[in-house]
Structure formats: structure tokens, C-alpha cells
Amino acid sequence: MHRTYSMRQSRAPTASQLANPPPPSSTTKAGRFFGKANIGHNFRRSAAGAFGPDLAKKLSQLVKMEKNVMRSMELVSRERMEVAQQLSIWGEACDDDVSDVTDKLGVLIYEIGELEDQYVDRYDQYRVTIKSIRNIEASVQPSRDRKQKITDQIAQLKYKEPNSPRIVVLEQELVRAEAESLVAEAQLSNITREKLKAAFNYQFDAMREHCEKLAIIAGYGKHLLELVDDTPVTPGETRNAYDGYEASKAIIQDCEDALTNWVEQNASVKSSLSTRARQLSQRRKAGRHQGEGVDLSHQDAPMENRESGLWIPASQHAGNGYEDEQDEEEDERSTQATEQRGREEERATA
Amino acid sequence: MHRTYSMRQSRAPTASQLANPPPPSSTTKAGRFFGKANIGHNFRRSAAGAFGPDLAKKLSQLVKMEKNVMRSMELVSRERMEVAQQLSIWGEACDDDVSDVTDKLGVLIYEIGELEDQYVDRYDQYRVTIKSIRNIEASVQPSRDRKQKITDQIAQLKYKEPNSPRIVVLEQELVRAEAESLVAEAQLSNITREKLKAAFNYQFDAMREHCEKLAIIAGYGKHLLELVDDTPVTPGETRNAYDGYEASKAIIQDCEDALTNWVEQNASVKSSLSTRARQLSQRRKAGRHQGEGVDLSHQDAPMENRESGLWIPASQHAGNGYEDEQDEEEDERSTQATEQRGREEERATA
Numbered sequence: 138m139h140r141t142y143s144m145r146q147s148r149a150p151t152a153s154q155l156a157n158p159p160p161p162s163s164t165t166k167a168g169r170f171f172g173k174a175n176i177g178h179n180f181r182r183s184a185a186g187a188f189g190p191d192l193a194k195k196l197s198q199l200v201k202m203e204k205n206v207m208r209s210m211e212l213v214s215r216e217r218m219e220v221a222q223q224l225s226i227w228g229e230a231c232d233d234d235v236s237d238v239t240d241k242l243g244v245l246i247y248e249i250g251e252l253e254d255q256y257v258d259r260y261d262q263y264r265v266t267i268k269s270i271r272n273i274e275a276s277v278q279p280s281r282d283r284k285q286k287i288t289d290q291i292a293q294l295k296y297k298e299p300n301s302p303r304i305v306v307l308e309q310e311l312v313r314a315e316a317e318s319l320v321a322e323a324q325l326s327n328i329t330r331e332k333l334k335a336a337f338n339y340q341f342d343a344m345r346e347h348c349e350k351l352a353i354i355a356g357y358g359k360h361l362l363e364l365v366d367d368t369p370v371t372p373g374e375t376r377n378a379y380d381g382y383e384a385s386k387a388i389i390q391d392c393e394d395a396l397t398n399w400v401e402q403n404a405s406v407k408s409s410l411s412t413r414a415r416q417l418s419q420r421r422k423a424g425r426h427q428g429e430g431v432d433l434s435h436q437d438a439p440m441e442n443r444e445s446g447l448w449i450p451a452s453q454h455a456g457n458g459y460e461d462e463q464d465e466e467e468d469e470r471s472t473q474a475t476e477q478r479g480r481e482e483e484r485a486t487a
Numbered sequence: 488m489h490r491t492y493s494m495r496q497s498r499a500p501t502a503s504q505l506a507n508p509p510p511p512s513s514t515t516k517a518g519r520f521f522g523k524a525n526i527g528h529n530f531r532r533s534a535a536g537a538f539g540p541d542l543a544k545k546l547s548q549l550v551k552m553e554k555n556v557m558r559s560m561e562l563v564s565r566e567r568m569e570v571a572q573q574l575s576i577w578g579e580a581c582d583d584d585v586s587d588v589t590d591k592l593g594v595l596i597y598e599i600g601e602l603e604d605q606y607v608d609r610y611d612q613y614r615v616t617i618k619s620i621r622n623i624e625a626s627v628q629p630s631r632d633r634k635q636k637i638t639d640q641i642a643q644l645k646y647k648e649p650n651s652p653r654i655v656v657l658e659q660e661l662v663r664a665e666a667e668s669l670v671a672e673a674q675l676s677n678i679t680r681e682k683l684k685a686a687f688n689y690q691f692d693a694m695r696e697h698c699e700k701l702a703i704i705a706g707y708g709k710h711l712l713e714l715v716d717d718t719p720v721t722p723g724e725t726r727n728a729y730d731g732y733e734a735s736k737a738i739i740q741d742c743e744d745a746l747t748n749w750v751e752q753n754a755s756v757k758s759s760l761s762t763r764a765r766q767l768s769q770r771r772k773a774g775r776h777q778g779e780g781v782d783l784s785h786q787d788a789p790m791e792n793r794e795s796g797l798w799i800p801a802s803q804h805a806g807n808g809y810e811d812e813q814d815e816e817e818d819e820r821s822t823q824a825t826e827q828r829g830r831e832e833e834r835a836t837a
Contacts, residue, residue: 142739144575144593163557163611178566195577202573206566207513212559216528220552225494227545235679242687243494261513319722326726329585330717337592337712341705348698348705349756355691355698356758362687364771367680372669376676384767389492391761405755406699408706411741417734421714 178205190278196271203264211257217250233379238365241385245358245392252350259343266336273328280321284314342401349404350396357392361385528555540628546621553614557607564603571597583729588715591735595708595742602700609693616686623678630671634664692751699754700746707742711735 221243228239291307364381410418571593578589641657714731760768 142594142736143590144572144597145579145590163561163608178562195573195580199570199573199577202566202570206563206570209559209562209566211513212528213556213563216552216556216559220549220556222494223545223549223552227549229495230545231679232676235683239683240493240495244492247494258513316722323720323722323724326582327717327719329581330715331719333585333589334712334715334717337708341708341712345702345705348702352695352698352702352754352756353758355695356756358687358691360758360760360764360768362684362691363768365680365684367677367684369677369681370673372666372673374673381767381771384764384771386492387764387767388760391764392758394761395758404702405757406702406706407755408703408710408742408745410710410738411744414710414734414737414741417731417737418710418713421731421734 178208190275192278192281193271193274196267196274200264200268200271203260203267207257207260207264210253210260214250214253214257217253218247221245221247221250232376234365234376234381237379237382237385238361241361241389242358244389245354245361248392248396249351249354252347252354256343256347259347260340263336263340263343266332266339270329270332270336273325273332277321277325280314280318284311284318287311287314345404345406346399346401349406350399352406353395353399354392357388357395360388364388528558540625542628542631543621543624546617546624550614550618550621553610553617557610557614560603560610561607564600564607567600567603568597571595571600582726584715584726584731587729587732587735588711591711591739592708594739595704595711598742598746599701599704602697602704606693606697609697610690613686613690613693616682616689620679620682620686623675623682627671627675630664630668634661634668637661637664695754695756696749696751699756700749702756703745703749704742707738707745710738714738 224246225240225243228236228243230236231239287307287310291304291311294301294304294307364385366376366379370376574596575590575593578586578593580586581589637657637660641654641661644651644654644657714735716726716729720726
């Protein structure tokens with residue numbers, strides 16, 4: 138990882154990078170005719186945030202970039218399934234042991250492709266949640282603009298006609314606008330935090346499940362390979378008849394059971410914190426709770442009134458500038474798809 | 488997984504698929520202008536195996552399809568790194584806690600992108616190994632063709648001029664061709680098995696390492712999220728000052744340590760076989776060793792001569808029809824890249 142522990146500073150190579158020269162770069166990384174990136178992806182990325190409020194520009198771009206990531210992951214998934222089929226097709230013409238094992242490897246790799254496809258669906262939940270932060274950002278912009286506009290008008294009037302009666306009216310309006318803005322900023326602050334946590338918890342939970350399942354498959358794949366008899370034969374010598382059909386099927390069944398029974402509570406990969414990190418995190422959490430208590434005691438409003446009537450769900454914020462046709466179309470499609478997925482159709486016709 | 492445990496039969500939906508309707512399909516899966524697949528990938532795939540010997544056609548196609556998978560994985564990796572940067576850029580304008588945590592999340596996600604990039608390099612080792620099976624397949628074809636041709640000639644002569652002296656000459660030639668063919672087929676059988684095992688062991692080892700590391704990162708990512716203070720504030724209330732910089736840095740350091748110290752021997756995800764599968768696999772292995780012993784006792788050649796002088800490395804097989812310019816160019820590039828990787832360059836200029 139980067140020595141500076143921040144994305145915002147330039148990075149020096151780490152000691153391990155200097156000590157261990159990397160493996161040869163993949164041959165697929167060179168020799169492209171049309172550059173490295175997908176043309177459509179470049180367009181989507183650069184067009185994002187060109188419209189809509191300033192405040193939400195950076196996040197709109199992130200949302201579009203995540204869409205690129207997802208399309209690419211989807212491509213990997215589809216191509217993985219094709220590879221699985223081709224592997225099985227190739228193996229069919231080989232000897233019995235190679236034929237059976239490649240067919241079963243194909244089953245495992247196809248399963249990886251399907252898991253990748255499901256991961257894309259779960260990743261979309263993350264993206265949609267990030268999108269809701271973008272929406273609240275966009276909806277806060279008008280109230281900021283309004284406050285600014287009134288402030289400007291007052292300043293102008295005070296300069297031009299210091300005794301104008303409109304100043305009083307505008308100042309009353311400003312108080313109202315400031316109140317509205319206070320609420321909007323609090324909403325922004327609360328919803329951003331809530332959704333940020335939810336979004337990345339989605340992503341990391343999905344990633345953990347996906348990765349552990351792939352690691353399980355990799356392990357069973359290695360068991361399958363054991364069934365291939367790779368003791369060399371001399372010319373003319375025939376290999377023993379293959380009798381591993383039962384064994385290979387049992388391995389696939391074991392793998393299936395392991396995948397079916399995987400639950401988050403039994404996740405094997407642990408990311409445990411060092412004592413220092415744990416203490417620092419806990420201090421922070423403790424400080425937070427204490428601090429909150431102190432803050433609340435200074436509030437004028439009674440405790441019961443807190444949060445009451447002030448909050449409206451993000452989906453009801455008006456005028457975020459993003460309820461364009463494309464978005465709505467997308468959402469509609471997404472619910473249609475719940476009932477009948479593209480994948481199911483393909484399977485039926487296959 | 489598929490109920491039939493084979494890629495070659497049509498698949499019925501499993502009970503769990505029927506019982507648990509899948510999550511909504513990702514919105515990115517609909518609404519494409521130019522179809523789902525990459526145009527270049529489609530071309531590469533359909534052009535593969537159009538030239539070169541019949542025997543190697545299916546495997547050439549597989550090799551090309553794996554190249555598609557790798558290019559797509561590479562795209563995911565690159566776009567992931569871009570997303571990491573954009574996340575950090577967005578967070579910079581937010582409050583201190585969101586700013587610090589998004590920056591650190593960016594570091595983690597960038598690391599995922601880098602791991603994905605390294606995985607592509609390791610996946611290439613798998614692909615190159617599969618390619619060597621394709622090469623031996625292609626090199627065996629001529630000896631098969633020659634044997635067939637002589638057999639045809641003899642049959643034709645016996646029909647047209649049964650007493651021709653050429654028949655004897657051709658029959659001697661056939662014996663020689665058969666001997667050559669026997670050697671070639673034994674080589675094919677041995678090398679296919681050896682390389683198949685090696686190739687998929689590469690792939691599964693790389694996959695296991697990659698996946699466990701990603702799962703580790705996901706776990707630390709969740710720890711980071713804990714630092715975001717998501718207790719709602721009322722309008723006008725200010726949040727406590729953020730003091731989690733040390734904690735977030737410690738989490739990143741812990742994550743870095745966990746990734747650095749990961750070794751295959753300590754892999755946490757186990758793919759253990761059930762008793763039945765283990766017994767079946769062991770029976771198969773035992774049978775193999777026994778059987779081989781019996782076979783060898785019937786051999787005329789003394790044991791010491793076994794495998795001696797008969798084998799030449801796959802790279803020395805002539806005329807496999809694949810030593811075209813593109814391949815050589817690729818290999819050359821791949822070794823150049825060992826010394827200076829594209830990624831390192833980008834980093835230096837960033």
C-alpha cells in the first residue's frame with residue numbers, strides 16, 4: 138500500500154516493491170489498436186456531472202465511473218462463462234480422465250462466472266446508495282443559492298438605497314432562508330454519513346462473500362486436478378482406465394455444499410485490528426458518545442422534539458436535477474428484471 | 488451449481504434457485520446501444536482457430552477467449568483505481584471525518600485495483616501454459632496426417648496394382664511413421680496432463696491469494712467505516728471535531744501488514760473434502776499407482792531406458808503453425824516489460 142496512506146499525496150515505492158521486482162507484465166497489456174480504455178466508458182465518464190448542480194458534480198462523476206466498473210465486471214463474468222464452456226468442449230475430445238476433469242473444471246469456472254454476475258447485482262446496491270447521496274447534495278444546492286442571492290440583494294440595496302423599506306422585507310426573508318438552509322445542511326450531513334456507511338458496508342459485505350466463495354472454489358478445483366493421472370507413459374504404453382467419475386462428482390457436490398452453507402458469521406478471513414488500532418478506534422467512539430451527550434445538554438429545544446418533523450426521506454427531496462428520463466427508465470427496468478432476469482431466459486433457451 | 492454436474496448437458500434450475508428469487512438485476516445490464524459484448528473481443532474470439540491445424544482449433548479458441556477475459560479484468564482494475572481517486576476527490580470537500588475516511592477508503596480500493604492488476608499478470612501465466620498444450624497439439628497433427636496419407640496410398644495401390652513393388656516400400660515407411668506417431672501421441676498425452684495440471688494450479692493458487700487478500704481489505708474497510716460519526720445532528724448543532732486520523736492510519740497499517748504477511752500456508756479459507764470424496768479420490772490415486780506398477784512389469788524395455796531420449800521440450804516441437812509474428816512479438820514485449828512495467832511509469836508521472 139502507499140507509504141503516505143493517502144490518495145491525495147504522491148506516492149513513493151515501498152521497500153517491498155523495491156526489493157521484489159514484479160512478475161512479468163501480462164502480454165495482454167500491450168499492443169492495443171484503440172488505446173486501453175473502452176470508448177463508451179470514456180464518454181460516459183467525461184459527460185458525467187456536466188449538467189446538474191455544482192455541489193453534486195464530483196459524486197455524479199463517481200456514480201458514472203462505478204457504472205463503468207460494473208459493465209466491465211459484467212463483461213468478465215460473461216466471458217468467464219464462455220471460457221468454461223469452451224474448456225469443456227475442448228476436453229470432450231481428450232482421454233477420459235482429461236475429459237471428465239475439464240468438464241468438472243468447467244462447472245466450477247461457470248459457477249465463478251455466475252457468482253461474478255451476482256456480485257455485479259450486489260455492487261449495484263452500493264452504487265444506488267451512493268446515488269442517493271448525490272441526490273441530497275443536488276437538492277441542497279437551491280437553498281444555498283437562495284440564501285446567497287438574498288444576501289447579495291441586501292448588500293446591493295444597502296449600497297444603493299440605504300433607507301429602502303425593501304431591506305427589512307429581504308432581511309426577514311433571509312432569516313427564513315437561513316432556517317431552511319440550516320435544516321438542509323443538517324440533512325446533508327446526516328444523510329451523507331448514513332448512506333456512505335450503508336453503501337460501503339454493502340460493497341464490503343458483498344466483496345467478502347464473493348471472495349470467500351471464489352477461494353472455496355479454487356480449493357476444490359485443486360482437488361479436482363489431483364484426479365488427472367500425470368505419470369508419464371512411454372510410447373505405446375496405455376494408461377489405466379479412468380475410474381474417477383464418482384470422485385469428481387463427489388468433489389463438485391462438496392464444493393456446492395460449501396458454497397450453499399457459507400454464511401457471513403462463519404467467514405474464515407479475519408481482519409483483526411492490532412491493539413493500537415483498536416484502542417484508537419475505541420477512544421474515538423467513546424469520545425463521540427460522550428461529546429454527543431454534552432452537546433445535547435446545551436440544546437434549547439426539549440429532547441423529545443429532536444429530529445421530529447424536520448426530516449423527510451431523501452427520495453422526497455424535490456428538484457435534485459437528476460430525475461431525468463434515463464434514471465427513471467433504469468429504475469423501471471431494474472424492477473421488471475426482478476421478476477424475470479436476463480440470465481434465466483438465456484438458461485432456458487440454452 | 489448445476490444439478491447435472493456437467494457442462495455438456497442442459498441444466499434444470501436447482502431447488503434453491505426456485506425457492507429464493509434472485510436480487511434485482513443490476514441496472515447496468517440493460518440499455519446498451521451496441522449489444523453486450525465488446526466488438527473487438529467478438530472478433531478475436533471468432534477469428535481464433537480459423538488457421539492452424541484442426542487438432543488445436545478448440546484450444547486456440549480457448550486461449551483467445553482467455554485473452555478477452557484478461558483484457559476485461561484489466562479494464563476493471565484500471566477503472567477501480569480511477570474510482571478510488573474520484574472517491575477521495577469527492578470526500579475532500581466534505582467534513583473532516585468524511586474526508587479522512589473516504590481518502591482512506593480510496594487507498595484500500597486503489598489497493599484492490601492494484602491487486603487485480605497483479606492477478607491479471609498471474610492469470611497470464613495460466614494462459615501461457617494452456618498455450619503450450621495448444622502448441623503440442625498442433626505439432627502432433629503432421630505426424631497423424633503423414634500416417635494417414637501413407638495408409639491411404641497403400642490401400643489405393645493394393646486396389647490398382649496389387650503386385651507393385653512400391654507397396655513394400657510404403658509399408659516400411661508406414662512402420663516408421665507409426666513409430667513416430669506413437670512417440671508423438673505419448674508426448675501429447677504426457678504434456679497435456681502435465682501442463683493442464685500446472686496451468687490450473689497457477690490459476691487456482693493465484694485466485695485463492697487474490698480473493699483472500701480482497702476479503703482482508705473488505706474487513707478493514709468495514710473497520711474504517713466505524714470512524715464515521717453517523718449520529719444524526721439537529722439543524723444548527725455542530726459535530727464534535729474529528730480526531731480519528733491516528734485510528735484510520737493505524738487501520739490502514741494493520742491492513743498493509745495483513746496483506747504483506749499473507750502466505751499460502753496460512754490461507755484461511757479451507758476447501759476440505761467430505762469423507763466420501765476423500766475416499767473416492769484416494770482409491771483412484773492408489774489404483775493409479777498400483778496399476779502403473781503392473782503395467783511396467785509387462786514392458787519389454789528395461790526400466791532404466793524409460794523416458795530416456797524420447798522427450799523433447801514442447802518449445803522445440805517444430806511446425807506447430809502458431810509461431811506467427813504476433814505471438815513472438817507478444818513474448819518479446821512480455822520480457823521487456825519485466826524490467827519496466829507500464830504501471831510503474833504511470834505512477835512516476837502521476
